[in-house]
Amino acid sequence: MPDPVIVAQDLRKTYAGFAAVDGISFAVERGESFGLLGPNGAGKSTTMRMVGAVSTRTGGSLSVLGLDPDRHGPEIRSQLGVVPQSDNLDTELRVRENLLVYGRYFGLPRAQVARRADELLAFAQLEDKAKAKVDALSGGMKRRLTIARALINDPSILLLDEPTTGLDPQARHILWDRLFRLKEQGTTLLLTTHYMDEAEQLCDRIVVVDKGAIMAEGSPAELIRRYSSKEVLEVRFGSSRNSEVAERLQGIGDRVEVLPDRILIYTGNGEAELVRLTDAGLHPITSLVRRSSLEDVFLRLTGRTLIE
Ligand SMILES: Nc1ncnc2c1ncn2[C@@H]1O[C@H](COP(=O)(O)OP(=O)(O)OP(=O)(O)O)[C@@H](O)[C@H]1O
Numbered sequence: 001m002p003d004p005v006i007v008a009q010d011l012r013k014t015y016a017g018f019a020a021v022d023g024i025s026f027a028v029e030r031g032e033s034f035g036l037l038g039p040n041g042a043g044k045s046t047t048m049r050m051v052g053a054v055s056t057r058t059g060g061s062l063s064v065l066g067l068d069p070d071r072h073g074p075e076i077r078s079q080l081g082v083v084p085q086s087d088n089l090d091t092e093l094r095v096r097e098n099l100l101v102y103g104r105y106f107g108l109p110r111a112q113v114a115r116r117a118d119e120l121l122a123f124a125q126l127e128d129k130a131k132a133k134v135d136a137l138s139g140g141m142k143r144r145l146t147i148a149r150a151l152i153n154d155p156s157i158l159l160l161d162e163p164t165t166g167l168d169p170q171a172r173h174i175l176w177d178r179l180f181r182l183k184e185q186g187t188t189l190l191l192t193t194h195y196m197d198e199a200e201q202l203c204d205r206i207v208v209v210d211k212g213a214i215m216a217e218g219s220p221a222e223l224i225r226r227y228s229s230k231e232v233l234e235v236r237f238g239s240s241r242n243s244e245v246a247e248r249l250q251g252i253g254d255r256v257e258v259l260p261d262r263i264l265i266y267t268g269n270g271e272a273e274l275v276r277l278t279d280a281g282l283h284p285i286t287s288l289v290r291r292s293s294l295e296d297v298f299l300r301l302t303g304r305t306l307i308e
Contacts (some may be wrong), residue, residue, distance in 0.1 A: 001025075002029060003030040004027040004028060004030070004187050005028055005029070005030045005064070005065070005156070005157060006026075006027065006028040006030055006034075006051055006062075006064050006065075006157070006188075006190060007027045007028075007061075007301050008024060008025055008026050008047070008050075008051075008060065008061070008062050009025045009026075009027075009060055009061045009164060010023045010024075010025055010059065010060035010061070010237070011023065011024050011025070011047065011050065011057055011059075011060040011061070011062055012057060012059035012060050013046050013047075013050060013055070013057055014058045014219055016138070016157050020043050020046045021043040021047055021050070021057075021081075021210050022211070022212035022213050022214055023045050023059075023060065024043070024047065024207070024210075024211065024212070024213060024214045025060075025214070026054055026207050026217065028088070028190055029188075030156075030186075030188055031183070031186050031187075031188055032188060032189075032204045033166075033179075033183050033188075033189040033191070033202055033203050033204050033205075034188075034189065034190050034191075034203060034205050034206070034207075035190075035191050035192070035193055035198075035199045035202065035203035035205070035206035035207075036048070036190070036191070036192045036193075036206070036207055036209050037192075037193055037194065037196070037199045037203075037206045037207070037209065037294065037298070038192075038194065038200065038208060038209035038210050039210065040194065040294055041195055041211075042209040042211065043208050043211070043212040044055045044161070044162075044192035044209060044211055045161055045192065045194075046160050048159050048190070048192060050069060051064055051069065051190065052064055052074045052076075052077070052080060052082050052159050053069035053072075053073040053077050053080075054077075056069075056070045057070060057172070061216050062075050063155070064080070065079055065156070065157070065260075067226070072092055072100060074078065077105060077303065078153060079153075079154075079155055079156060079157070079161060080101075080155050080157050080158070081148045081150035081151050081153070081157070081158040082145075082150055082156035082159045082160065083143075083146050083147050083158065083160040083163060083192055084146075084161055084162065085141045085162045085165070086160040087143060087145075087146045088133045088146075089142060089145060089146060089149070090134070091133070091134045091135050092093060092129070093128050093134065093146060094099060094131050094132060094133060094134070094135070095121070095126060095131070095133075095134060096117055096130040096131065097150055098134065098145060098149055099113070099116075099117035099148060099305055100107055100114065100144075101119070102149045102152050102279075102306075103116060103117065103152040103153070104150065105219070105234060106153045108152070108153065109255045112232065113152065116154070117152070117154055117282055119219065120148035120149075120151055120152065121148065123148060123151070123178065123181070123273065124148040124178065125144065125174070126141060126144060126145060126148070126281060129141065136209070138169050138171065139153060139166060139167055139171060140168070140170075140171025140172075140174060140175065142149075142169070143163065143167065143175055144174070144175065144178060146203060147160075147179075148177075149162075150245060151182075155187075156186075156187065156188060157187070157190065158182065158188070158189050158190070159185050159186040159190050159191070160179075160189065160190070160191040160192070160236050161191075161192050162192055162193060162194070163175060163179070163193070163198075164176070164189055164193075164195065164198060165194075165195075170265065172198070176201055179202055180202075184226040187200070190233075191197070196294035196295045196298070199220055199294055200220045200294060202292075203219075203220060204219060205217065206218070206220060206223070206294075207215065208218075208301060209302070210298075210302045211228045215298075215301040215302060216297070216301055220294055223294060224294060224296075224297055225295075226285070226303060227297040227300045229267070230264065231254070231266075231267055231268070231270040232264050232266050232267070233264070233265040233267060233270050233273060233274070234262055234263075234264055235262065235263050235264075235265060235277070235295045236261065236262045236263075237263070237282070245263065246258045246263060248280060248282060249265070249282075252265060252267075252273055252276055252277065252280075253265035253267035254266045254267055254268065255280075260308065266285070272303075
Protein backbone atom coordinates (compact mmCIF):
# COMPACT_ATOMS: atom_id res chain seq x y z
CA MET A 1 0.00 0.00 0.00
CA PRO A 2 1.75 3.21 -1.15
CA ASP A 3 2.09 5.78 1.59
CA PRO A 4 4.09 8.69 0.18
CA VAL A 5 5.39 11.20 2.70
CA ILE A 6 7.02 13.51 0.15
CA VAL A 7 5.43 14.17 -3.23
CA ALA A 8 6.91 16.60 -5.75
CA GLN A 9 5.10 17.28 -9.00
CA ASP A 10 6.66 19.39 -11.73
CA LEU A 11 8.60 21.17 -8.98
CA ARG A 12 10.50 24.27 -10.11
CA LYS A 13 12.85 26.84 -8.68
CA THR A 14 14.29 29.66 -10.73
CA TYR A 15 16.86 32.24 -9.71
CA ALA A 16 16.69 35.38 -11.87
CA GLY A 17 15.37 33.37 -14.79
CA PHE A 18 17.84 30.48 -14.31
CA ALA A 19 16.07 27.15 -13.63
CA ALA A 20 17.99 25.47 -10.81
CA VAL A 21 15.17 22.91 -10.53
CA ASP A 22 13.33 22.54 -13.79
CA GLY A 23 10.12 20.55 -13.28
CA ILE A 24 10.98 17.44 -11.30
CA SER A 25 8.49 14.85 -10.01
CA PHE A 26 9.08 12.09 -7.47
CA ALA A 27 7.38 10.45 -4.50
CA VAL A 28 9.14 9.14 -1.40
CA GLU A 29 7.34 6.35 0.43
CA ARG A 30 7.22 6.15 4.23
CA GLY A 31 10.23 4.26 5.59
CA GLU A 32 12.20 4.17 2.38
CA SER A 33 15.60 5.55 1.66
CA PHE A 34 15.43 7.76 -1.40
CA GLY A 35 18.39 9.36 -3.11
CA LEU A 36 18.85 12.35 -5.38
CA LEU A 37 21.98 11.46 -7.33
CA GLY A 38 23.69 13.99 -9.55
CA PRO A 39 26.78 16.11 -10.14
CA ASN A 40 27.56 19.53 -8.66
CA GLY A 41 24.97 22.10 -9.65
CA ALA A 42 22.30 19.54 -10.60
CA GLY A 43 19.73 21.10 -8.28
CA LYS A 44 19.86 18.57 -5.43
CA SER A 45 20.39 21.04 -2.57
CA THR A 46 17.78 23.40 -3.99
CA THR A 47 15.28 20.54 -3.99
CA MET A 48 16.20 19.64 -0.41
CA ARG A 49 15.74 23.23 0.72
CA MET A 50 12.23 23.30 -0.74
CA VAL A 51 11.35 19.98 0.91
CA GLY A 52 12.80 21.25 4.20
CA ALA A 53 10.62 24.38 4.01
CA VAL A 54 13.55 26.78 4.02
CA SER A 55 13.11 27.91 0.44
CA THR A 56 9.89 28.52 -1.49
CA ARG A 57 9.21 27.05 -4.92
CA THR A 58 8.66 28.95 -8.14
CA GLY A 59 6.22 26.41 -9.61
CA GLY A 60 4.70 22.96 -9.44
CA SER A 61 3.46 21.33 -6.26
CA LEU A 62 5.11 19.84 -3.22
CA SER A 63 3.66 17.98 -0.28
CA VAL A 64 5.60 16.91 2.82
CA LEU A 65 3.73 14.80 5.35
CA GLY A 66 0.56 15.92 3.63
CA LEU A 67 1.34 19.62 4.01
CA ASP A 68 2.50 22.32 1.60
CA PRO A 69 5.94 23.53 2.82
CA ASP A 70 5.32 27.04 1.46
CA ARG A 71 2.26 27.40 3.70
CA HIS A 72 3.07 25.22 6.69
CA GLY A 73 6.81 25.77 7.18
CA PRO A 74 6.91 25.66 11.00
CA GLU A 75 4.75 22.49 11.26
CA ILE A 76 6.88 20.72 8.66
CA ARG A 77 10.19 21.84 10.14
CA SER A 78 9.11 20.54 13.55
CA GLN A 79 8.63 17.04 12.08
CA LEU A 80 11.81 16.88 9.98
CA GLY A 81 15.44 16.33 10.79
CA VAL A 82 17.85 18.24 8.58
CA VAL A 83 21.53 17.45 8.07
CA PRO A 84 23.01 20.27 5.98
CA GLN A 85 25.92 19.89 3.59
CA SER A 86 28.41 21.47 6.00
CA ASP A 87 28.27 20.96 9.74
CA ASN A 88 27.06 24.10 11.48
CA LEU A 89 27.67 22.93 15.01
CA ASP A 90 28.19 25.45 17.79
CA THR A 91 31.91 25.25 18.51
CA GLU A 92 31.52 27.32 21.69
CA LEU A 93 29.49 24.50 23.17
CA ARG A 94 30.57 20.99 24.12
CA VAL A 95 29.22 17.93 22.33
CA ARG A 96 26.29 17.13 24.62
CA GLU A 97 25.45 20.82 25.03
CA ASN A 98 24.99 21.08 21.27
CA LEU A 99 22.21 18.53 21.54
CA LEU A 100 20.62 20.16 24.59
CA VAL A 101 20.52 23.64 23.08
CA TYR A 102 19.12 22.36 19.80
CA GLY A 103 16.41 20.45 21.65
CA ARG A 104 15.30 23.62 23.37
CA TYR A 105 14.84 25.35 19.98
CA PHE A 106 12.05 22.84 19.45
CA GLY A 107 10.52 23.83 22.75
CA LEU A 108 10.89 20.33 24.17
CA PRO A 109 10.82 19.85 27.95
CA ARG A 110 14.28 19.95 29.57
CA ALA A 111 14.14 16.42 31.04
CA GLN A 112 12.96 14.94 27.75
CA VAL A 113 15.78 16.68 25.85
CA ALA A 114 18.37 15.43 28.35
CA ARG A 115 17.11 11.86 28.01
CA ARG A 116 17.02 12.07 24.23
CA ALA A 117 20.52 13.63 24.13
CA ASP A 118 21.94 10.64 26.00
CA GLU A 119 20.16 8.19 23.70
CA LEU A 120 21.51 10.04 20.68
CA LEU A 121 25.07 10.17 22.02
CA ALA A 122 24.89 6.38 22.27
CA PHE A 123 23.38 6.12 18.81
CA ALA A 124 26.10 8.34 17.33
CA GLN A 125 28.80 6.39 19.23
CA LEU A 126 29.90 9.60 20.93
CA GLU A 127 29.17 8.73 24.56
CA ASP A 128 32.77 9.15 25.58
CA LYS A 129 32.92 12.53 23.80
CA ALA A 130 29.92 14.05 25.61
CA LYS A 131 32.05 16.70 27.33
CA ALA A 132 34.56 17.17 24.50
CA LYS A 133 34.86 20.37 22.55
CA VAL A 134 33.33 20.16 19.11
CA ASP A 135 36.64 21.23 17.54
CA ALA A 136 38.31 18.19 19.07
CA LEU A 137 36.11 15.81 17.06
CA SER A 138 37.15 14.17 13.80
CA GLY A 139 35.22 14.96 10.62
CA GLY A 140 33.26 11.72 10.91
CA MET A 141 32.39 12.41 14.56
CA LYS A 142 31.20 15.92 13.69
CA ARG A 143 28.93 14.47 11.00
CA ARG A 144 27.53 11.95 13.47
CA LEU A 145 26.92 14.73 15.98
CA THR A 146 25.15 16.77 13.28
CA ILE A 147 22.94 13.75 12.54
CA ALA A 148 22.29 13.18 16.25
CA ARG A 149 21.31 16.81 16.59
CA ALA A 150 18.92 16.54 13.65
CA LEU A 151 17.23 13.63 15.43
CA ILE A 152 16.61 15.46 18.71
CA ASN A 153 12.92 16.04 17.88
CA ASP A 154 12.45 12.38 16.88
CA PRO A 155 11.62 13.23 13.25
CA SER A 156 9.90 10.75 10.96
CA ILE A 157 11.86 12.06 7.96
CA LEU A 158 15.56 12.83 7.85
CA LEU A 159 16.95 15.01 5.04
CA LEU A 160 20.66 14.56 4.42
CA ASP A 161 22.54 16.76 1.96
CA GLU A 162 25.76 15.02 0.85
CA PRO A 163 26.11 13.20 4.18
CA THR A 164 29.58 11.76 3.66
CA THR A 165 31.34 14.29 1.45
CA GLY A 166 34.87 14.85 2.72
CA LEU A 167 34.97 11.78 4.96
CA ASP A 168 37.53 9.00 4.72
CA PRO A 169 36.32 5.48 3.80
CA GLN A 170 36.19 4.22 7.38
CA ALA A 171 34.21 7.23 8.62
CA ARG A 172 31.83 6.83 5.67
CA HIS A 173 31.18 3.21 6.55
CA ILE A 174 30.46 4.04 10.18
CA LEU A 175 28.02 6.71 9.03
CA TRP A 176 26.30 4.39 6.57
CA ASP A 177 25.89 1.88 9.36
CA ARG A 178 24.17 4.50 11.54
CA LEU A 179 21.86 5.44 8.65
CA PHE A 180 20.97 1.76 8.11
CA ARG A 181 20.05 1.62 11.77
CA LEU A 182 17.74 4.62 11.41
CA LYS A 183 16.09 3.04 8.41
CA GLU A 184 15.55 -0.17 10.35
CA GLN A 185 13.81 1.91 12.97
CA GLY A 186 11.41 3.23 10.32
CA THR A 187 12.83 6.67 9.60
CA THR A 188 12.33 7.87 6.02
CA LEU A 189 15.61 9.07 4.52
CA LEU A 190 15.90 11.55 1.67
CA LEU A 191 19.51 12.13 0.76
CA THR A 192 21.57 13.76 -1.94
CA THR A 193 24.87 12.38 -3.06
CA HIS A 194 27.26 12.38 -5.96
CA TYR A 195 28.80 9.11 -4.84
CA MET A 196 27.50 6.09 -6.71
CA ASP A 197 28.63 3.63 -4.08
CA GLU A 198 26.72 5.59 -1.45
CA ALA A 199 23.55 5.54 -3.56
CA GLU A 200 23.97 1.81 -4.15
CA GLN A 201 24.57 1.07 -0.49
CA LEU A 202 21.98 3.29 1.09
CA CYS A 203 19.11 3.89 -1.29
CA ASP A 204 16.08 1.77 -2.05
CA ARG A 205 15.32 4.08 -4.94
CA ILE A 206 17.07 6.96 -6.61
CA VAL A 207 16.41 9.63 -9.16
CA VAL A 208 19.32 10.65 -11.34
CA VAL A 209 19.26 14.45 -11.62
CA ASP A 210 21.15 16.62 -14.07
CA LYS A 211 20.71 20.34 -14.85
CA GLY A 212 17.57 20.55 -12.73
CA ALA A 213 15.79 17.64 -14.46
CA ILE A 214 15.28 13.96 -13.70
CA MET A 215 17.05 11.66 -16.14
CA ALA A 216 15.92 8.33 -14.67
CA GLU A 217 14.29 6.79 -11.64
CA GLY A 218 14.43 3.32 -10.11
CA SER A 219 16.27 1.13 -7.65
CA PRO A 220 20.05 1.13 -8.18
CA ALA A 221 19.81 -2.42 -9.55
CA GLU A 222 17.00 -1.50 -11.96
CA LEU A 223 18.90 1.50 -13.29
CA ILE A 224 22.00 -0.56 -13.83
CA ARG A 225 19.98 -3.21 -15.66
CA ARG A 226 18.25 -0.63 -17.80
CA TYR A 227 21.02 1.77 -18.67
CA SER A 228 24.43 0.33 -18.05
CA SER A 229 26.36 -0.86 -21.06
CA LYS A 230 29.30 -2.40 -19.25
CA GLU A 231 29.12 -5.61 -17.28
CA VAL A 232 31.39 -7.49 -15.02
CA LEU A 233 30.85 -11.23 -14.93
CA GLU A 234 31.93 -12.67 -11.64
CA VAL A 235 32.63 -16.31 -12.33
CA ARG A 236 33.53 -19.03 -9.86
CA PHE A 237 34.84 -22.25 -11.26
CA GLY A 238 35.95 -23.70 -7.95
CA SER A 239 39.12 -22.10 -6.61
CA SER A 240 41.48 -24.95 -7.45
CA ARG A 241 40.81 -24.45 -11.12
CA ASN A 242 41.15 -20.65 -11.25
CA SER A 243 44.74 -20.35 -12.48
CA GLU A 244 44.29 -23.17 -14.97
CA VAL A 245 41.09 -21.58 -16.28
CA ALA A 246 42.61 -18.09 -16.47
CA GLU A 247 45.06 -19.24 -19.13
CA ARG A 248 42.17 -20.31 -21.30
CA LEU A 249 40.36 -16.96 -21.05
CA GLN A 250 42.58 -15.18 -23.57
CA GLY A 251 40.45 -12.97 -25.79
CA ILE A 252 37.36 -13.24 -23.61
CA GLY A 253 35.97 -9.92 -22.35
CA ASP A 254 37.87 -6.60 -22.38
CA ARG A 255 39.94 -7.50 -19.33
CA VAL A 256 40.20 -10.50 -17.02
CA GLU A 257 41.08 -10.25 -13.34
CA VAL A 258 41.97 -13.45 -11.46
CA LEU A 259 41.26 -13.28 -7.73
CA PRO A 260 41.94 -16.10 -5.26
CA ASP A 261 38.31 -17.19 -5.12
CA ARG A 262 36.84 -15.90 -8.38
CA ILE A 263 37.55 -14.48 -11.78
CA LEU A 264 36.15 -11.12 -12.91
CA ILE A 265 35.54 -10.63 -16.61
CA TYR A 266 35.02 -7.00 -17.68
CA THR A 267 32.93 -6.95 -20.78
CA GLY A 268 30.46 -5.00 -22.89
CA ASN A 269 28.18 -7.98 -23.47
CA GLY A 270 27.86 -10.53 -20.71
CA GLU A 271 25.51 -12.84 -22.60
CA ALA A 272 27.89 -13.22 -25.52
CA GLU A 273 30.82 -13.90 -23.23
CA LEU A 274 28.86 -16.55 -21.38
CA VAL A 275 28.20 -18.38 -24.61
CA ARG A 276 31.90 -18.16 -25.46
CA LEU A 277 32.85 -19.53 -22.04
CA THR A 278 30.56 -22.48 -22.51
CA ASP A 279 31.75 -23.04 -26.10
CA ALA A 280 35.33 -23.03 -24.80
CA GLY A 281 34.38 -25.86 -22.47
CA LEU A 282 34.81 -23.66 -19.41
CA HIS A 283 32.30 -25.17 -17.05
CA PRO A 284 31.04 -26.00 -14.55
CA ILE A 285 30.62 -22.39 -13.52
CA THR A 286 29.62 -22.65 -9.90
CA SER A 287 28.22 -19.18 -9.62
CA LEU A 288 27.75 -16.18 -11.81
CA VAL A 289 26.62 -12.65 -11.08
CA ARG A 290 26.49 -9.56 -13.21
CA ARG A 291 27.73 -6.38 -11.69
CA SER A 292 27.82 -2.94 -13.09
CA SER A 293 27.97 0.56 -11.82
CA LEU A 294 25.74 3.58 -11.44
CA GLU A 295 28.67 5.62 -12.71
CA ASP A 296 28.15 3.96 -16.04
CA VAL A 297 24.39 4.62 -15.89
CA PHE A 298 25.02 8.31 -15.40
CA LEU A 299 27.55 8.44 -18.21
CA ARG A 300 25.11 6.69 -20.51
CA LEU A 301 22.26 9.07 -19.62
CA THR A 302 24.13 12.35 -19.77
CA GLY A 303 27.38 11.71 -21.62
CA ARG A 304 29.20 13.07 -18.54
CA THR A 305 30.74 11.65 -15.40
CA LEU A 306 29.26 12.42 -11.99
CA ILE A 307 32.33 13.96 -10.39
CA GLU A 308 33.95 16.39 -12.76
N1 LIG B 1 20.63 31.28 -4.13
C1 LIG B 1 20.98 31.05 -5.40
N2 LIG B 1 21.05 32.04 -6.30
C2 LIG B 1 21.39 31.80 -7.58
N3 LIG B 1 21.68 30.58 -8.09
C3 LIG B 1 21.62 29.54 -7.23
C4 LIG B 1 21.27 29.70 -5.85
N4 LIG B 1 21.30 28.50 -5.25
C5 LIG B 1 21.65 27.61 -6.22
N5 LIG B 1 21.85 28.23 -7.40
C6 LIG B 1 22.23 27.60 -8.65
O1 LIG B 1 21.32 26.56 -8.92
C7 LIG B 1 21.99 25.42 -9.46
C8 LIG B 1 21.71 24.20 -8.60
O2 LIG B 1 22.37 24.37 -7.35
P1 LIG B 1 22.29 23.27 -6.19
O3 LIG B 1 23.10 23.78 -5.03
O4 LIG B 1 20.89 22.91 -5.93
O5 LIG B 1 23.03 22.05 -6.88
P2 LIG B 1 23.50 20.68 -6.22
O6 LIG B 1 23.06 19.62 -7.13
O7 LIG B 1 23.07 20.60 -4.82
O8 LIG B 1 25.06 20.80 -6.30
P3 LIG B 1 26.15 20.54 -5.14
O9 LIG B 1 26.43 19.09 -5.20
O10 LIG B 1 27.31 21.38 -5.61
O11 LIG B 1 25.56 21.00 -3.86
C9 LIG B 1 23.46 25.79 -9.54
O12 LIG B 1 23.75 26.21 -10.86
C10 LIG B 1 23.58 26.93 -8.57
O13 LIG B 1 24.62 27.81 -8.96
